[in-house]
Amino acid sequence: MSLRVRLVAKGFEVPLVVEQEVAQGAIPAGHVRVRLAASGVCHRDLIDRQGRIPYLSLPVTPGHEGVGRVDAVGPGLDPSLVGQRLATLHRDACGECPRCLEGNTSFCAQAAHVFGLTADGTYATFITAPRSAFYAVTLDEAALDDATAACLACTFGTAYRNLVTRGGLKAGESVLITGANGGVGVAAIQIAHRHGARVTAAVRETRHVEALKALGADEVVVAPDGRVHDHCGGFDLVLENVGASVFPHALRCLRLGGRLASVGNIDPTRVPLNLGQLIVFGQTVFGAGGATPDDMAAVLALHGQRPFVLPIAGRMRLFQAEEAHRLLAQGGLFGRIVMSPDPDTEVSP
Numbered sequence: 001m002s003l004r005v006r007l008v009a010k011g012f013e014v015p016l017v018v019e020q021e022v023a024q025g026a027i028p029a030g031h032v033r034v035r036l037a038a039s040g041v042c043h044r045d046l047i048d049r050q051g052r053i054p055y056l057s058l059p060v061t062p063g064h065e066g067v068g069r070v071d072a073v074g075p076g077l078d079p080s081l082v083g084q085r086l087a088t089l090h091r092d093a094c095g096e097c098p099r100c101l102e103g104n105t106s107f108c109a110q111a112a113h114v115f116g117l118t119a120d121g122t123y124a125t126f127i128t129a130p131r132s133a134f135y136a137v138t139l140d141e142a143a144l145d146d147a148t149a150a151c152l153a154c155t156f157g158t159a160y161r162n163l164v165t166r167g168g169l170k171a172g173e174s175v176l177i178t179g180a181n182g183g184v185g186v187a188a189i190q191i192a193h194r195h196g197a198r199v200t201a202a203v204r205e206t207r208h209v210e211a212l213k214a215l216g217a218d219e220v221v222v223a224p225d226g227r228v229h230d231h232c233g234g235f236d237l238v239l240e241n242v243g244a245s246v247f248p249h250a251l252r253c254l255r256l257g258g259r260l261a262s263v264g265n266i267d268p269t270r271v272p273l274n275l276g277q278l279i280v281f282g283q284t285v286f287g288a289g290g291a292t293p294d295d296m297a298a299v300l301a302l303h304g305q306r307p308f309v310l311p312i313a314g315r316m317r318l319f320q321a322e323e324a325h326r327l328l329a330q331g332g333l334f335g336r337i338v339m340s341p342d343p344d345t346e347v348s349p
């Protein structure tokens with residue numbers, strides 16, 4: 001059976017539609033068709049669903065976190081790709097522009113195939129997309145299970161790109177990670193810890209404290225109102241995972257010359273920025289875009305040395321996509337919900 005979930009209208013009033021026995025069309029040149037084993041449910045899926053990113057093209061299959069094996073390839077690709085394990089990046093890349101040639105494929109201006117927004121995403125049995133929109137998962141299922149592999153790029157890849165590739169994190173530096181109980185947060189704690197940083201995690205609820213310490217946080221601050229600077233400060237690097245409600249407070253946690261990576265946009269409200277503070281304190285604010293194949297190769301190498309932990313908040317079936325969105329929208333989950341296209345998959349709440 002070939003399934004796909006369709007988003008047919010913006011917002012939550014119109015339920016997601018599950019289509020069955022979906023026919024597979026011809027595969028365009030340079031594209032691969034992947035039979036997906038798992039699909040992550042990400043907070044961005046809710047943002048996409050509400051049309052808060054201006055590129056949403058309806059109807060569309062949601063989701064940008066998936067893993068599986070190549071089922072068939074289009075013209076121009078090596079047939080030996082069939083069977084290879086691939087997972088999704090956020091989008092494709094041209095492979096020829098200066099940004100692509102320097103390895104910053106997520107800064108490619110030619111890319112137009114954005115999973116779940118401009119192109120069909122991962123809430124499906126099959127996904128057909130340009131080969132450049134995937135990275136090779138060089139570990140097998142025994143070393144990296146499907147649930148973790150599906151979400152690896154959007155969590156550990158995003159954390160790695162912001163902390164290490166773009167953030168230049170060095171051993172001995174102090175790092176603050178806000179929204180630390182989310183997927184990127186738990187990944188960032190582990191990556192920063194392994195790079196020898198001193199890690200402070202910030203959350204809203206005390207119930208996450210012990211689990212985050214177990215993942216490598218040296219200190220966990222609980223700021224129910226998001227005012228993290230009431231509790232800590234002077235950081236070399238801040239990874240801000242929440243958005244407008246926390247960003248201004250997180251910025252005040254930087255030392256002079258410190259840098260802040262902005263990753264969270266849960267609340268898309270715009271924020272006022274104190275330019276005087278930025279100038280006088282010599283601080284850097286940047287957004288990093290999605291992980292690249294190079295970032296993912298580094299993440300896979302680290303995982304191969306010692307496995308990362310990605311908490312799975314629930315396992316569900318594609319049929320339950322609407323329920324998955326409802327659970328995620330409620331907030332407070334510890335880790336990711338992962339869905340399987342296999343209707344016989346065991347589910348766990």
Ligand SMILES: [Zn+2]
Binds near residue numbers: 043064065154
């Ligand atoms: Zn995601």
Ligand SMILES: [Zn+2]
Binds near residue numbers: 096099101108109
């Ligand atoms: Zn390019």
